[in-house]
Amino acid sequence: MSLALLIALSAWAFIFYVNMIDEVHDSIDDGLDNSKLLIIHEANQDSTVLYKTSFDEGNYAIRKMPADHALKHYDQYKDTLMYMENEHDLEPVRLLTTVFEAKENQFYELKVISSMVEEDDLIEDLFYSLLWLYLILMVTILVINALVLRSMWKPFFTYLNRLSQFKLEKNEKVQPIQSKTAEFQLLNKVVTEVLESNIRSFHNQKQLIENASHELQTPLAIALNKLQLLAENKELSEEIVKEIFQTIETLERLTRLNKSLLLLSKIENKQFRDEELVCFNELIQNILNEFQDQIEFKELELDLAFEGELKAQINPELARILITNLIKNAIRHNFKKGKIGILLTDSSLQISNSGTDKPLDPAKVFQRFHKESNDQSSTGLGLAIVKSIVDLSGYRISYNYALGIHQFMINFN
Known part of the structure; x- marks a missing residue:
């Protein structure tokens, strides 16, 4: 203008x-x-x-x-x-x-x-009179225009700031604009209706996912228990027992898949709101102790290097899931007597492992259900969950491959 x-x-x-x-x-x-x-x-x-x-x-x-x-x-x-x-x-x-x-x-x-x-x-x-008149007129108009527009648009920018801070998961209402201007009143009405609709949809979706997960978990657990009891029957032939155990493995994979999808949904719906300063040095050491048997079983060489103390603002539960999935991924997709490297600085975490002799597709490695191996026990959601946690927390993750080593790096800056 x-x-x-x-x-x-x-x-x-x-x-x-x-x-x-x-x-x-x-x-x-x-x-x-x-x-x-x-x-x-x-x-x-x-x-x-x-x-x-x-x-x-x-x-x-x-x-x-x-x-x-x-x-x-x-x-x-x-x-x-x-x-x-x-x-x-x-x-x-x-x-x-x-x-x-x-x-x-x-x-x-x-x-x-x-x-x-x-x-x-x-x-x-x-000429000079006209020039001075023009300059004075322009300055006057610009000053008045700025003051009038600032006063006129102040409620709008205040409302915009409130909307930018709005979070669906907090279940809070946005205070409307206090203005007699017809356009602002219409904006209040439209935005309120849209937000209320989104809040209802969010809570309905959240409830549906939780209910569906719960309804699936119960019959899965019952089916697993019955199959395990049935497998203990000594009158069954070896072939039937083998079929039963295959069914049990399928149901267990379905259970893990259900839990992973529920976790992904919760992450994307931002249901993990409480964040605190987490020390990753201690967390990694604790999780490595939990995986010690698997590391020894595969005879993996672990190179653990702490070059600094890494503390980051993140939900503690998500931080544990993040590190667990990365270490589990490094163990599962490794070969016997392979290598695992963990390098920690005060601003980054790097987890690398030996594995296939070709790089993964960087464009697909974090996609849901994308699997490079034929491991039937894998749900294909581990790295997708890692990516969702990193994105939710405001950090960055990248994948690199060099000389047979697959490397995942998280930048916490």
Whole structure:
């Protein structure tokens, strides 16, 4: 708006200035026309006037010209410079060149001049007056515009700030704008309706996921217990027992999948709200102790390096899930007598492991249900959960591969 106003006023000032100059020239030209008529009248009365060929003693000069040239001539006005004896310098003048017919059918060229010194001063004064008026007007308009707009839009930006701090999971209402402006009242109504609809949808979705998970967990647990009891029946053949154990493994995988999907849903719905400063040095050491049997079973070489104390703001439960999934991933997708490396600094965590001799697809490695191996016990959700936790906490995770080593790095800056 201010830019449009600036352009409009600039255009207005330019047009006004051009019109004023045109008016000054018109006024001078009218004076020249009047002088022309007086000189022609005087020449018809006194023939000696026709012999004044220079501007030495007046504001006109006359010279005789052929009739064929005279008939093709028309009045011309132009600005030019002329040497003035009294000023001893070139001065601006307005020059009228015309042709008239005197007695005895003789044609003469008449040049009439009018000094523009005073007019130039007037134009200069007008220019600076207009410039100052334009600048003062612009500053005044911009200041008033800024004050009025700031006052007018203050409720809107206050409301915008409240909306930016709104969190679905906190179940808080956004205080509406206190304004009599019809547009702001309409904004209040629309935003309130949208937020209430989203809050209802959020809580319905949350309840549906929790109920579905609970309803699935119960029959799965019952089915597993019954199958385990059935497998203990000594009257069953070995082939049937084998089938039962395969079914148990499938149900256990389904149970893990159900828990992982529920966890992902909770993370994405931001149901883990309580954050605190977590020390990852202690957390990693504790989780490694839990996986010690698996590490020894695979005869993995563990290289643990703490180059600093890493403390980060994160939900403690999510921090444990994050580290557990990364270490479990490094063990599961490793080969016997492979290597695991954990490097901790005061701002980053790097977990690497030996594994397949080709890199994973960086674009798909954190996607749900993406699996590079044929491990049936894997749900394909471990790294997706890791990525969701890192994103929720406001950190960054990346994957790299070099010389047979797969590396996951979390940057906590």
